[in-house]
Amino acid sequence: MKLKNLMMAATAALVLGATSAKADLVFATDAAPYPPFTSQNAAGEWEGWEYDLLMALCAEMNEKCTLIPIAWDGIIPALLEKKMDGIFGSMSITDERKKQIDFSDMYYNTPSMVIGPKGGDKNIAPEALKGKTIGSQASTTHANYVEKYFAAAGAVSKTYKGQDEANADLAAGRIDYVQADSITLFNFLASDEGKACCEAYGMVPHDDAVLGPGVGVGLRKEDTALKDKINAAIHALGKKGVYDQLAEKHGLAGKLATPKE
Numbered sequence: 001m002k003l004k005n006l007m008m009a010a011t012a013a014l015v016l017g018a019t020s021a022k023a024d025l026v027f028a029t030d031a032a033p034y035p036p037f038t039s040q041n042a043a044g045e046w047e048g049w050e051y052d053l054l055m056a057l058c059a060e061m062n063e064k065c066t067l068i069p070i071a072w073d074g075i076i077p078a079l080l081e082k083k084m085d086g087i088f089g090s091m092s093i094t095d096e097r098k099k100q101i102d103f104s105d106m107y108y109n110t111p112s113m114v115i116g117p118k119g120g121d122k123n124i125a126p127e128a129l130k131g132k133t134i135g136s137q138a139s140t141t142h143a144n145y146v147e148k149y150f151a152a153a154g155a156v157s158k159t160y161k162g163q164d165e166a167n168a169d170l171a172a173g174r175i176d177y178v179q180a181d182s183i184t185l186f187n188f189l190a191s192d193e194g195k196a197c198c199e200a201y202g203m204v205p206h207d208d209a210v211l212g213p214g215v216g217v218g219l220r221k222e223d224t225a226l227k228d229k230i231n232a233a234i235h236a237l238g239k240k241g242v243y244d245q246l247a248e249k250h251g252l253a254g255k256l257a258t259p260k261e
Contacts, residue, residue, distance in 0.1 A: 130154030
């Protein structure tokens with residue numbers, strides 16, 4: 001009788017724990033460092049403007065969230081395979097990606113920029129870069145832009161698994177230019193390596209069809225309730241001024257287009 005009572009109590013405790021436990025939301029970002037948005041420090045802890053924003057969004061939604069690293073070229077397949085709940089890693093909203101996944105509303109936007117070696121020719125018109133090698137991160141809107149405009153005019157496109165690899169090749173003189181998000185490139189140019197080798201050449205003309213209207217949370221098309229919840233949190237943080245507070249914290253004040261309401 002005692003054994004039966006103990007088993008019943010244990011079963012009840014397990015059921016109670018299962019029903020009362022709050023399920024975590026898991027988001028993924030690029031495994032390669034992408035400062036000042038997301039990167040892992042020596043202790044393996046996440047840091048950066050975008051990570052802080054994710055934590056603020058999750059607090060607004062009253063959810064406990066985890067961020068995991070996944071290689072960028074496999075991040076959409078991982079989402080579709082339900083290895084996480086969403087992509088939170090500076091993924092631009094584009095019609096091409098919308099064929100596979102859905103997006104939240106935009107939570108930030110920045111221009112795309114080209115950098116090159118110090119003292120170089122700042123003319124970045126496509127025809128001026130014929131025969132030059134331009135590096136970009138694979139499976140990004142920047143790589144698509146290089147293909148559409150620069151490679152089509154005779155430049156050589158070289159892609160990398162991580163943005164840090166493209167920057168390193170430029171610093172070593174193995175490629176002529178790099179195109180990427182302006183904020184992350186300015187961050188590189190402010191580093192010791194970037195200061196020694198390179199400088200900004202200019203923003204590329206925006207093409208909404210290629211670069212998209214901004215960055216959103218990548219979601220599965222069927223997860224409409226989660227999308228609505230995230231969108232509500234995105235706009236709530238805008239009303240509260242959280243974007244500006246985090247931009248100030250990370251030295252990005254005035255450099256990001258973010259929701260205001």
